[in-house]
């Protein structure tokens with residue numbers, strides 16, 4: 001209920017503050033808020049599907065990875081993903097909607113791309129590099145999606161939900177940074193091996 005009240009307050013705020021580029025007040029009778037709420041709900045369903053798919057894709061990637069650091073990073077993110085799923089379910093509860101998935105074509109495509117890279121690359125550092133690249137593309141999609149969803153929540157006056165989304169967003173960004181670190185250290189090891197070989 002508190003959320004719905006916040007939304008009403010926010011509608012009131014929008015009515016008072018929104019102006020177009022010429023400074024004319026934009027008519028806002030709540031229609032925009034309800035359309036945004038619908039978009040918010042659809043995006044949440046999309047992410048719910050994506051996170052569920054990732055709980056299957058991440059272990060598959062970890063199984064095919066060689067570097068212990070990469071395996072750790074993927075397993076750690078799998079644990080986070082399980083918590084992220086619970087957060088999404090909590091958000092559905094807060095907006096008083098049933099938690100349902102909506103197929104996310106983008107994540108499905110990115111997961112498929114990762115699978116074909118793993119199939120094509122020989123086990124070892126090359127396959128690890130391919131796994132990192134696929135996982136980072138997935139993270140970037142999630143960062144963009146959670147960022148947008150958080151902005152929607154702010155606009156709708158859903159403060160508690162925006163905070164939950166921020167927690168997940170931070171984890172996604174940290175996971176992406178960790179993957180960059182793993183990639184950099186793998187490149188360094190590779191470079192030092194090459195140096196030894198050429199001595």
Ligand SMILES: [Fe+2]
Nearest residue numbers: 051081084142
């Ligand atoms: Fe995630």
